[in-house]
Amino acid sequence: MTDREKEILNLIRRNPLISQNDLAKELNITRSSVAVHISNLIRKGFIKGKGYVLTEGVDDIVVIGGANVDMSGHVSNDVKRYDSNPGKINTTYGGVGRNIAENLARLGLRVKLITALGDDYHGDRMIKYCENVGIDMSLAKKYSGERTSIYMQVLNEIGELDVAVSDMAVLDKLTQETIMDYHHYLSAAKAIVVDCNVSGPIIRYLSDNYSDKLFIDPVSITKADKINEALNQAYCITPNAYELDVIGSGENLEEKLTNVVQKGAAHVVVTLGEKGVVFYDKRLHQTPALKASLINVTGAGDAFVAGLVYGFVKNKSFADSVNDGLKLSKLTVESLTTVSQTLNENTLEAS
Numbered sequence: 001m002t003d004r005e006k007e008i009l010n011l012i013r014r015n016p017l018i019s020q021n022d023l024a025k026e027l028n029i030t031r032s033s034v035a036v037h038i039s040n041l042i043r044k045g046f047i048k049g050k051g052y053v054l055t056e057g058v059d060d061i062v063v064i065g066g067a068n069v070d071m072s073g074h075v076s077n078d079v080k081r082y083d084s085n086p087g088k089i090n091t092t093y094g095g096v097g098r099n100i101a102e103n104l105a106r107l108g109l110r111v112k113l114i115t116a117l118g119d120d121y122h123g124d125r126m127i128k129y130c131e132n133v134g135i136d137m138s139l140a141k142k143y144s145g146e147r148t149s150i151y152m153q154v155l156n157e158i159g160e161l162d163v164a165v166s167d168m169a170v171l172d173k174l175t176q177e178t179i180m181d182y183h184h185y186l187s188a189a190k191a192i193v194v195d196c197n198v199s200g201p202i203i204r205y206l207s208d209n210y211s212d213k214l215f216i217d218p219v220s221i222t223k224a225d226k227i228n229e230a231l232n233q234a235y236c237i238t239p240n241a242y243e244l245d246v247i248g249s250g251e252n253l254e255e256k257l258t259n260v261v262q263k264g265a266a267h268v269v270v271t272l273g274e275k276g277v278v279f280y281d282k283r284l285h286q287t288p289a290l291k292a293s294l295i296n297v298t299g300a301g302d303a304f305v306a307g308l309v310y311g312f313v314k315n316k317s318f319a320d321s322v323n324d325g326l327k328l329s330k331l332t333v334e335s336l337t338t339v340s341q342t343l344n345e346n347t348l349e350a351s
Helices: 003-014 020-027 031-043 096-106 121-132 169-173 176-180 183-188 200-209 221-230 241-247 253-263 300-313 318-333 345-350
Strands: 061-064 068-075 087-094 111-114 116-118 141-143 150-155 161-167 191-195 214-217 234-237 265-271 277-280 284-287
Touching: 003 020, 003 031, 020 031, 061 096, 087 096, 087 121, 096 111, 096 121, 096 191, 096 214, 096 300, 116 121, 116 169, 141 169, 176 200, 191 200, 191 300, 200 214, 200 221, 214 300, 221 241, 234 300, 241 253, 241 265, 253 265, 253 277, 253 284, 265 300, 265 318, 277 318, 284 318, 300 318, 318 345
Parallel strands: 061 111, 061 191, 068 150, 116 141, 191 214, 214 234, 234 265
Antiparallel strands: 068 087, 150 161, 265 277, 277 284
16 A cells, blocks of 8 residues: 555545545645545455445454564573574564464455554654565554664574563553553454553453353463463464463362363463473364474464464365464464565475
């Protein structure tokens, strides 16, 4: 979408009955130019012809969560604590919610990202990058005086996480009231994904109102506890084994997983790294991981969630959705980046 098309669409949002003459006066351009831009917006699927009936939000996927600048140091040999380690440093765009959104966008799905950004250089670059890969950033919030989130990690010689620092204070600016303002988009969405970087009240609101299409990613051991405080119901929750210890009660994995189902999750998928996944779909199932040439495990869990959501909106069985998640994880761990740059719907379906 061009900048001029964005301006026209924003004016139509405020007044769906605005005439082309009034649009031309507002933007100081000719009516014929407005007509061309309107035709382009219809062709691109943003409006439905006369009356400017907006299609935005319908059949979209809405992702709510973190968007970070990821700084990764990949150590060449064994990590030496309290010392400088030779290796390679890479800066990319990440964040659990943002990674999930990019995977879905690369699969050809329409996805909106609700996140909080600083009004700074990194925030501007984040928006441009996300829009370039197909993520709709129109609902993202920028906050003056705040820093865009930064996640800094050190990976060992085989690409596994050794230690990380997360500076994500700006996400505290996202409130339940902010999310409630987006009810139109949430109610029209095919699926909603939320990561536990956002507040418990936001998760509770989504759980109470959109549970039949809600996916919850716990993010980390510390943040997973928000699920205990906020969960009413959800379509799917995707903890790893350590996060399951926080949200499920019991003596073993099976009991803990079953306990999360009893709390209100229709489906639970426990990711076990190279051992694959255990998931609940009317009964317990276990599926092994796909063999992969490991380069970087960062983003594999986010890709897995994206695969589940992809299967869901494509009306696949839950077991087939799990397989899509495993395929996406494989593509990701074989990539240098947190989201595979070669990913598209064809590469997923052919793998």
